Amino acid sequence: MSATELRAKDEQSLKAELIELRKQQFKLRMQYSMGQSTRNHEFSRIRKDIARIKTVLNEMSRA
Template identity: 50%
Template sequence: MKASELRDKDQAALTKELNELLKAQFSLRMQIATQQLSNTSQLKKVRRDIARVKTVINSKGAL
């Protein structure tokens, strides 16, 4: 997911995207805890996507 794609979305869509990413992060953390996740780099990608969404939400709020 690119930041330019996120900037085109409205506030409600960004909030929905953030909630989905947080759920995905929780799911990945549980898979790591139960040793069911083989590709641990997915967690890093989700964390970065969460940071991107939060950054865009904060920048839109400041405008």
């Protein structure tokens, strides 16, 4: 998801998406620790998406 797409959304939907991404990150981390997941590339994708959302939320709060 790009930052321009995120900037078009409102604050509530961004917060909901942030919560959903954190849940996905937790599930993926648990699967990886139990040896069930082979999707290691998802770690960095989810982490970067979380950072993008937090950046846009910070921009909104400062504006």
